[in-house]
Amino acid sequence: xxxxxxxxxxxxxxxxxxxxxxxxxxxxxxxxxxxxxxxxxxxxxxxxxxxxxxxxxxxxxxxxxxxxxxxxxxxxxxxxxxxxxxxxxxxxxxxxxxxxxxxxxxxxxxxxxxxx
Numbered sequence: 406x407x408x409x410x411x412x413x414x415x416x417x418x419x420x421x422x423x424x425x426x427x428x429x430x431x432x433x434x435x436x437x438x439x440x441x442x443x444x445x446x447x448x449x450x451x452x453x454x455x456x457x458x459x460x461x462x463x464x465x466x467x468x469x470x471x472x473x474x475x476x477x478x479x480x481x482x483x484x485x486x487x488x489x490x491x492x493x494x495x496x497x498x499x500x501x502x503x504x505x506x507x508x509x510x511x512x513x514x515x516x517x518x519x520x521x
Contacts, residue, residue: 474504
C-alpha cells in the first residue's frame with residue numbers, strides 16, 4: 406500500500422512539473438519577423454530543396470572511412486611496448502594495406518577527381 410502511494414505521488418509530481426514547464430516555455434507573442442526563416446539576412450527567393458551534388462556526400466563518406474581507420478591505428482602506438490615486434494609489424498602492415506587498397510580503389514573509381 407505504501408509503494409502504491411509513493412508511485413502515485415511520483416506520478417503527480419512529474420505531471421505537475423511537465424505542466425509547469427509547458428506553461429513557462431510558451432512564447433508570449435508571435436512576431437512576423439520571429440516566425441520567418443532566417444537565411445543570412447536575405448529572404449529566400451527560391452526553394453530550399455536545391456539539388457545537392459552527390460560528390461560532396463561521397464567525399465564525406467571517404468573521409469569518414471579513412472578517419473576511422475586512422476583512429477583505429479592510434480592504439481597500436483601504445484601496443485608497441487606490450488607485444489612482440491613481429492606481431493606489431495603484422496598488425497600495422499595489415500592496417501596500412503587496407504588504407505592503401507582503399508585509396509587505390511577510390512582512385513580507380515575516379516572518386517578523388519573533383520569534376521562536375
